Amino acid sequence: MECGRCVPGRRSCGTRCDVTSAPDVIVVGGGAAGASVAYELVKRGLGVTMIERDSIASHASGFAYGGLFPTMGAGIPGPILSHAKRGISLHKRLAPELEDATGIDIELRAVRSLDLAVNEDGYRHLQESVKWQREEDLEVDLLDADGVRSEEPSLTGELTGGLVQRSHFEVDSYKYTLALVTAFERAGGSHQPGDVVGLLRDGDRVTGVALGNGSSVPGGSVVLATGPWSGDGSKGLPHFPVKPKKGEILRLRFPGRDFVHRISLAGHYIARKPDGLVWVGTTEEDVGFDDRPSTAARDSIMAGTLALAPVLESAEIVQHTACLRPVTSDEMPILGAMPGYDGLFAANGAGKKGILLSPVMGRMVAGAVTGNSGRDPIPVEFDAARFTYG
Ligand SMILES: Cc1cc2nc3c(=O)[nH]c(=O)nc-3n(C[C@H](O)[C@H](O)[C@H](O)COP(=O)(O)OP(=O)(O)OC[C@H]3O[C@@H](n4cnc5c(N)ncnc54)[C@H](O)[C@@H]3O)c2cc1C
Structure with a gap:
């Protein structure tokens, strides 16, 4: 039964009705990109479920050097520079915020x-x-x-x-990602294990995800933050140029x-x-x-x-x-609404800068999902719409 205030398959009303069992947003991937998007979405009041097939920060996000370096790498000097600077100022804001919320010191320090x-x-x-x-x-x-x-x-x-x-600054990338997920859960988000192998669809509209164990998770929107595996065409998920x-x-x-x-x-x-x-x-x-x-x-x-x-x-x-x-393929992140799908978003492709840029990516993608970008709209060079996804 729907209560009348819900948008079926899109958004729950927050009261007790059948639709409330589905989260507003499913975030696939528990690395820095997924963790940051999930945290930003719960802060905006949405019901969010994160699905990770291994464990939180068990890949690059848990073992990266953790450097926040605005002076080197692809797109610097160039289109990445202003986002790298913004990434550092957001990390400075996040470090005390995450420690207050979780007790985890992400070891942000100047180097x-x-x-x-x-x-x-x-x-x-x-x-x-x-x-x-x-x-x-x-x-x-x-x-x-x-x-x-x-x-x-x-x-x-x-x-x-x-x-x-x-x-230059740096963080402990594992503690940073873990702190984001812990803060996300303490703010009401949920995290479940699962290997996402496909999308649930109603025409162009994405209505959830299918898991490798044969079950499915319905949700209003889906964010794919699956890191390098987004380019693995063997799954029933869109194929990214990653x-x-x-x-x-x-x-x-x-x-x-x-x-x-x-x-x-x-x-x-x-x-x-x-x-x-x-x-x-x-x-x-x-x-x-x-x-x-x-x-x-x-x-x-x-x-x-x-x-x-x-x-x-x-x-x-x-x-x-x-x-x-x-x-x-162009060494720029892929963020936001994915063309050809209604309700499917990307948070991916940060290459060698995924720890530095993740707070910026989290805000940009959360803004795209909620339709309210604030001061972090997705720039054209990061926009998922520049590619097609087979
Ligand atoms: C050696 C090294 C050093 C680095 N140093 C730095 C640095 O100093 N500064 C910096 O900013 N960046 C650095 N990086 C880059 C940074 O680590 C990455 O850009 C960032 O961690 C990518 O985060 P992510 O969340 O996109 O991907 P990942 O961390 O790979 O997370 C993706 C997650 O998605 C999960 N997943 C994938 N497919 C599915 C599925 N179908 N179902 C469920 N879950 C799924 C995976 O299990 C994984 O946990 C470094 C990287 C390396 C390798």
């Missing part, structure tokens, strides 16, 4: 990054970076080789200079006080984290959905690390992780 140059071309590139970053009010200092060594005496390899970034980009990280035990900066050169980085371990990474590989740590990646990371800091030869590897970044 100093030191980008190195080892030849004249590299140094010229740093000089160009200083120019555009200062124009964007990002704090940077250019150092010569002696300046770098006085900051980080363990860097004994060839150097021509370095750039100290003072606009590919998995594998990345691996080693955690090293190396007592001492050095590596106070996050040091990076050509894709390799060295950073001491609050847990005292020195994290070194990373790799970028197109190897499908294989997310097992490999000896080849371990050796390549260690070779890059030792070229920068031979002192780490004696470090002990205590953890080696591998996971998959969701990367789109």
Whole structure:
């Protein structure tokens, strides 16, 4: 029975009637993207069920470095920059909000990054970076080789200079994602295990999801935040132009006080984290959905690390992780209403910036679902409508 105030299959009235058993929104995926959207939706008063087939933050969102870096990566300088800056200001707001709601400290902290140059071309590139970053009010200092060594005496390899970034922050990506889901549940959201294998439809209208165990979950709208698996055409879900980009990280035990900066050169980085371990990474590989740590990646990371800091030869590897970044064909996120479907939304494709951008993505997608974008409308370069989904 409907009570008259409900919109069947779309929205419950909040009183006791048959329609109230269906959530307003189903969010598929319990990584940073899904967690952020789900949290923003319950804050707007909607009934939300999150469905995750493994466990919360059990893929890239739980093992990422957690860097909030507005100065590097695809679309920077360019269309991602303003969203990256907004991401940092939202993380600053979220950290105390989530700690109040859940008791979980997401370990947001300012970090100093030191980008190195080892030849004249590299140094010229740093000089160009200083120019555009200062124009964007990002704090940077250019150092010569002696300046770098006085900051980080363990860097004994060839150097021509370095750039100290003072606009960088980081979080613990696992604690961050877990805190979002915990806050979501405490605000009335629910989370259930399940492998979503298809959509329930009434014509173009999406009315819920089908699970791998043969059951189904009805819901008013569905948000797909399924990370790299959204590009896995084997399921009965729309096929996104998203590919998995594998990345691996080693955690090293190396007592001492050095590596106070996050040091990076050509894709390799060295950073001491609050847990005292020195994290070194990373790799970028197109190897499908294989997310097992490999000896080849371990050796390549260690070779890059030792070229920068031979002192780490004696470090002990205590953890080696591998996971998959969701990367789109144009390296921009895919957000909002999906063309060809009524009531289906995307929150995906943040690539190497999914922790940084997730608070922005959460607000943008929640705005699209509720029809009230506030100050976070989906920009055209992120709009899901730029693609078709087979
Ligand atoms: C080595 C490495 C380092 C990184 N460092 C940084 C960094 O410093 N800063 C930064 O901002 N980003 C970083 N990233 C990127 C960031 O981790 C990702 O962009 C982000 O975690 C993606 O989040 P997501 O929620 O889209 O995907 P995921 O975290 O992959 O979550 C997707 C979830 O959906 C679930 N799922 C998929 N299909 C289904 C289904 N059919 N039914 C139910 N559940 C399903 C999966 O089980 C998974 O839990 C890094 C990534 C890697 C690999």
